Every structure is written in C-alpha cells, then in structure tokens.
Amino acid sequence: MDTKEKYAKYVVTSHAPPMPPVEVSHAQGATITATDGTTYLDGFAGYSVVNAGHSNPDVIAAAKSAMDRHIHVGSYLYYAPAVGDLAEKLAEITPRRLEQSFFGNSGAEAVEGALRIAKTFTNRNEFIALQYSFHGRTLGTLSLGGNARRKRRAGPLVSGVAMAPAPYCYRCPLHLTYPSCNVACAAEVERVFDTQTSGNVAAMIAEPVMGEGGIIVPPPEYFPKVSRILRSNDALFIADEVQTSFGRTGTMFASEEIGVEPDILTMAKGIANGFPLSAFITRPEIGESFLPGDHFSTFGGNLVAAAAAIATVNYLERENLAQHARYIGQHVLDALARMQRDQSLIGDVRGKGLMIGIELVKDRETKSPAPDEAKQVQEECRKAGLLVGCGGFYGNVIRFQPPLVITMAQTDRALDILDSALSEVARPTAVLSAS
Numbered sequence: 132m133d134t135k136e137k138y139a140k141y142v143v144t145s146h147a148p149p150m151p152p153v154e155v156s157h158a159q160g161a162t163i164t165a166t167d168g169t170t171y172l173d174g175f176a177g178y179s180v181v182n183a184g185h186s187n188p189d190v191i192a193a194a195k196s197a198m199d200r201h202i203h204v205g206s207y208l209y210y211a212p213a214v215g216d217l218a219e220k221l222a223e224i225t226p227r228r229l230e231q232s233f234f235g236n237s238g239a240e241a242v243e244g245a246l247r248i249a250k251t252f253t254n255r256n257e258f259i260a261l262q263y264s265f266h267g268r269t270l271g272t273l274s275l276g277g278n279a280r281r282k283r284r285a286g287p288l289v290s291g292v293a294m295a296p297a298p299y300c301y302r303c304p305l306h307l308t309y310p311s312c313n314v315a316c317a318a319e320v321e322r323v324f325d326t327q328t329s330g331n332v333a334a335m336i337a338e339p340v341m342g343e344g345g346i347i348v349p350p351p352e353y354f355p356k357v358s359r360i361l362r363s364n365d366a367l368f369i370a371d372e373v374q375t376s377f378g379r380t381g382t383m384f385a386s387e388e389i390g391v392e393p394d395i396l397t398m399a400k401g402i403a404n405g406f407p408l409s410a411f412i413t414r415p416e417i418g419e420s421f422l423p424g425d426h427f428s429t430f431g432g433n434l435v436a437a438a439a440a441i442a443t444v445n446y447l448e449r450e451n452l453a454q455h456a457r458y459i460g461q462h463v464l465d466a467l468a469r470m471q472r473d474q475s476l477i478g479d480v481r482g483k484g485l486m487i488g489i490e491l492v493k494d495r496e497t498k499s500p501a502p503d504e505a506k507q508v509q510e511e512c513r514k515a516g517l518l519v520g521c522g523g524f525y526g527n528v529i530r531f532q533p534p535l536v537i538t539m540a541q542t543d544r545a546l547d548i549l550d551s552a553l554s555e556v557a558r559p560t561a562v563l564s565a566s
C-alpha cells in the first residue's frame with residue numbers, strides 16, 4: 132500500500148485527497164522535496180507556519196538539546212526554565228502591556244483560552260466576531276467562525292455569538308466604497324451590540340488580517356473605530372494572531388500596526404516553526420483573574436516546543452525576517468498589481484508582508500468568484516514547481532504565504548510560474564476542458 136492509499140484507508144481527514152498531490156520526502160528553507168525527487172518552491176509554509184524556514188538549524192539544535200534532557204515533565208506541574216524564558220520573551224516582543232501568557236498546543240486552544248479568560252475577567256458571556264472569520268475547529272471556536280459551510284453538521288453550536296460585517300472592501304457587505312464609506316463596517320459594530328446581544332458582551336474577537344476568509348486586510352481606520360465602540364461598551368478586544376504573528380505580516384505581530392493594543396492576543400502557527408505550541412498573552416490584571424484550577428493543558432508549554440519557540444523568535448529577530456517579509460511582500464504586491472493588468476482572472480490583489488491573496492474572478496465587472504479556476508491555477512503552479520494555497524470564503528483566493536526566508540530570486544521564480552499558470556488557465560481551451 133502506498134502512502135496515498137494508507138491515507139485513504141486509515142486517516143480520518145476531510146481534506147483528502149491532499150491537494151496538491153505531493154508526497155513529501157524532506158524540506159529545506161523555502162523548498163519541499165517530494166519522494167519522487169521533485170523539489171518545489173514552497174509558497175504556503177505548511178499553512179503559514181514555518182516562518183523561519185524548513186529544517187531551520189537553530190530550531191533543530193534547540194529542540195535536540197531540549198530532547199536530550201527531557202521531552203515532557205508537565206510545564207504546569209513543575210517550573211520549566213524554557214517556559215519561563217519563553218513567557219518573558221513574549222512579554223518583551225508583544226505590544227506594550229501584554230505580559231502574561233498561557234500555553235496550549237493549537238491555534239484553536241489558544242482562542243478557547245482567550246474566550247475563557249475574557250469571560251472570567253469581565254464576568255460576561257457573549258462575544259462578537261466577524262463574518263468570514265476563522266478561529267478554529269473546536270466547538271467554541273467554530274461558533275465564532277463566519278463561514279456557515281465550516282459549521283455544517285456540527286450544530287448545535289455555542290450560543291451567545293453575534294456577527295459583525297467583515298471589513299472586506301473588495302466585496303463590501305454594506306455595498307459601499309472605501310474611503311467614501313467612512314469605514315461604516317466599523318460603526319456597524321455598535322448596531323451589533325444594540326440589536327444582536329443581550330448587553331453582556333465579554334469581548335470582540337478579530338484577525339488583524341483575515342486569513343482563511345481570503346487574506347482580507349481591514350482599512351487602517353477599522354480597528355481604532357471598533358476599539359472606541361468596544362471601550363464604550365466595556366468589552367475587551369481579542370486579536371486572533373494565530374496566523375498573522377511572528378513576522379508574517381512584516382512586523383513581529385500584526386497588532387503593532389492596527390492602531391490599537393489588544394487586551395488579549397492569541398498566537399500559534401509560526402511560534403515554534405512547526406512544533407505544536409500556542410499561547411494567548413494578556414495584561415496581568417486579566418491573566419490573574421483565573422483562579423487555581425480554572426484552566427489547564429497537559430501538553431501546554433511542552434519543553435521541546437518551548438525551546439524551539441525561543442530559538443525561532445531569536446532567529447526571526449537576528450535575521451530581521453519581519454522586515455524581509457515586508458520588503459519581499461511589497462515586491463510581490465507590486466508585481467501582482469502589474470500582472471493584474473494583463474491577467475483578467477485577477478479580481479483583487481491584497482496582503483501585508485508575506486500574507487498575500489490573489490482573488491480570482493470570472494468577470495471583473497460582476498466579480499463572480501472563480502473557485503474552479505483557482506484550483507486549476509494551484510495545480511498548474513504545482514506542475515511548474517510552485518506550491519501555493521487556495522482558499523478564501525468562496526474558494527477563489529490563491530494564497531502566497533511562503534517561509535519568510537524566501538529569497539528574491541525564489542520569489543521572482545514563483546511570480547513567473549504564477550503568471551504562466553494564470554495565462555494557461557485563462558486560455559479558453561483550459562477553461563472548457565475543466566468544465
């Protein structure tokens with residue numbers, strides 16, 4: 132039985148068959164080598180995780196050294212120096228007043244913890260989230276998500292979640308145009324308080340850049356406006372930075388550039404360059420609202436993952452990878468804007484740092500989403516040696532989120548491949564054969 136057959140027979144996954152069909156042998160820097168010997172440029176970093184590059188030698192050395200001493204003793208049972216060091220480091224690199232971290236294993240677990248502590252601190256129990264958002268697949272996090280397709284057959288979900296319109300300018304839910312809209316979607320949050328809640332809102336949660344929804348970048352006025360509304364309603368703001376942190380958007384944390392300081396910030400993906408670890412960080416007065424026994428995670432703050440996280444952060448800092456992401460990301464956005472002139476499939480190009488989305492449409496006038504074409508572009512890219520993501524609310528967004536160590540030469544190669552793939556899919560015969 133080959134690996135593909137074993138997946139089909141033994142692995143429970145709603146993602147099968149894996150797209151694209153690559154069987155991985157090993158990965159290095161910004162490349163993945165398949166068992167058939169093909170080396171691909173990695174434009175997706177394992178769901179935007181491996182920010183410091185595949186097989187990063189510093190991260191491997193730190194993890195190996197930790198493993199030589201221990202794997203797990205229980206980071207909430209005993210004092211673990213790596214966990215103390217990591218928590219101190221996170222307090223240093225996150226926005227100003229955020230100081231106390233709780234460690235879990237996955238993004239969803241970090242968000243669950245953030246919800247729990249928001250309830251505990253405020254003594255309230257409702258939340259506001261955004262349409263098109265994504266916060267995870269546990270029952271609580273799924274309930275916050277703004278995509279009904281993800282919730283199918285999962286109900287009943289957790290009650291007490293109200294949905295605000297997404298700051299999705301390309302497809303404005305209020306049918307307005309930025310900037311003449313005066314960021315009306317932010318003002319709508321007040322109406323959500325007034326019409327959809329019982330006045331018991333603990334917090335609003337939002338991604339600084341919406342990842343799974345299709346790399347949606349809110350306008351700069353959005354979070355300051357929302358923050359004023361939250362403050363006037365005594366509600367906290369949770370920034371879900373599971374995807375946007377650790378250099379991905381061109382700063383260590385995307386919150387550095389949204390104009391407000393979150394009360395609670397969640398992080399995962401890039402934190403330990405592939406080792407399973409997550410955290411939320413908050414102000415001491417919020418962190419201290421948990422009483423002993425209120426919250427816990429057996430594997431949370433695993434010693435190998437914590438050591439890997441410290442090495443990851445040190446590497447990102449030493450190599451200035453956030454700045455590199457900003458520089459390369461701008462180069463990509465500029466190139467895509469030029470590409471858009473000739474590539475009629477491209478409806479919108481957007482992103483921050485190396486979190487970039489290319490929204491494909493069948494027709495620029497109607498903006499009719501082109502999910503089949505997006506899948507074809509992804510496959511054409513794979514055939515030419517580039518792995519990219521494909522997602523978004525309508526399944527029509529090509530996601531370029533490579534390891535942040537990607538070089539300019541590799542980036543230009545990726546852009547050439549993408550350009551050719553778009554041309555190939557736009558050819559009338561290509562579309563005909565797919566339909």
Ligand SMILES: Cc1ncc(COP(=O)(O)O)c(C=O)c1O
Binds near residue numbers: 242266343399400
């Ligand atoms: C913003 C955001 N929050 C939470 C999650 C859930 O993370 P995990 O899959 O590690 O549970 C994701 C995953 O993509 C995410 O992008």
